Amino acid sequence: MPTGTILVADDDAAIRTVLNQALSRAGYTVRLTSNAATLWRWVSSGDGDLVVTDVVMPDENIFDVLPRIKKLRPDLPVIVMSAQNTFMTAIRASEKGAYEYLPKPFDLKELTSIIARALEEPKQRRPVETEDMGENIPLVGRSPAMQEIYRVLARLMQTDLTVMINGESGTGKELVARALHDYGKRRNGPFVAINMAAIPRDLIEAELFGHEKGAFTGAQARSSGRFEQADGGTLFLDEIGDMPMEAQTRLLRVLQQGEYTTVGGRTPIKTDVRIVAATHKDLRQAINQGLFREDLFFRLNVVPIRLPPLRERVEDIPDLVRHFFALAEKEGLPAKQIDAAAMNLLRRYRWPGNVRELENLVRRLAALYPQDVIGEALLEQELSTPVASQAAEDQSGEINLGQSVERYLNGYFANYGDALPPPGLYHRILREIEYPLIGAALAATRGNQIKAAELLGVNRNTLRKKIRDLDVQVLRASR
Incomplete structure (x- = not known):
């Protein structure tokens, strides 16, 4: 039967009562308080094996107390609960060294399971030294689905694990990728994004890995690729399902060996980037159809994140x-x-x-x-x-x-x-017209940007920039 003393701090008497009954039935000794000062006195006296606490207390915000707790007793697990169920709450809980974050209303079974795990395998979680991120929240929503995403992201911030984001067009895949970068340990490095669907298939390798002068027709000078531009930071590979098989093979070698060569080059170049990939496609189905490498999928799908449609x-x-x-x-x-x-x-x-x-x-x-x-x-x-x-x-x-x-x-x-x-009326109306116009042209040409540019009577580079700026979805060009 579980043993241990749980320190519970919450200014809501009903929540204290519920937690007292549930944790006592589970076999724990429970001490209850409605303020941060009493909690700190217990912790500083060496009492308690685990803390369950709300964030906003009458006398002090628990995020101001957590660093002191972790400095004095780094092995004491602290589970943070909050009704302020935003992305920043989850991030701050992780930054301050919380063992786990739970949004209110919480599930009692989940909470008791987390407590049991924390007491069986105590882990030292030291506060992460970070600059103040402010309240520029990149992700919005308090639904259970979004809360789970916040918790996963909070755990990933201080890692370099490769992440695969799957979701329909318009669900915010790049926002998640940017959040992983902007709030992670690589935030001082560059964030570089490349959309596989917006680049001609025969140019993707050069875009990713760069090319040497004379490597192909039109290569007038050496050009750096996205891997080189993202060195020390994060490379976001959007619509990875549209990557040609040849480029997939090169990408797999980079992920396996940590180095690459430019198109037309021979000298290996070391790379230090975190890879975040995204797609709206079912890559397992693409694998069955022979359109995506299974070994590359497993390299990219280390941590899968599904973004729910609205x-x-x-x-x-x-x-x-x-x-x-x-x-x-x-x-x-x-x-x-x-x-x-x-x-x-x-x-x-x-x-x-x-x-x-x-x-x-x-x-x-x-x-x-x-x-x-x-x-x-x-x-x-x-x-x-x-x-x-x-x-x-x-x-x-x-x-x-x-x-x-x-x-x-x-x-x-x-x-x-x-x-x-x-x-600003001109630009607002122009944007409203350009988006469906370019989308219709791309649909009529089945995603062929060269033909779409000819149809519209614009330069291909101009069209490519419009696609990127307006975030127009591009279909795979027919072969």
């Missing part, structure tokens, strides 16, 4: 909406809110574009509408119809895009009366 965490939508409105306000757009009926509509919507679609919607609402509070009727219009929805037709019966845009803009300016809308 439809699986609709309870996060209010927090996300407030977050995106706050970002828009910082950029100079008017402050906005969404009423209860409109919020319910957002929860019912299927969100095929996931969080990215929600962000674009919120920014559009902030930029284009004068209302301080957005209602259900306006949202129904936005979610069911494209921006230039009321298509005008010329005498031949064909859609006239110019008239459609003109009609939309006339209505837009009319909403402001004698006042003018926020500055």
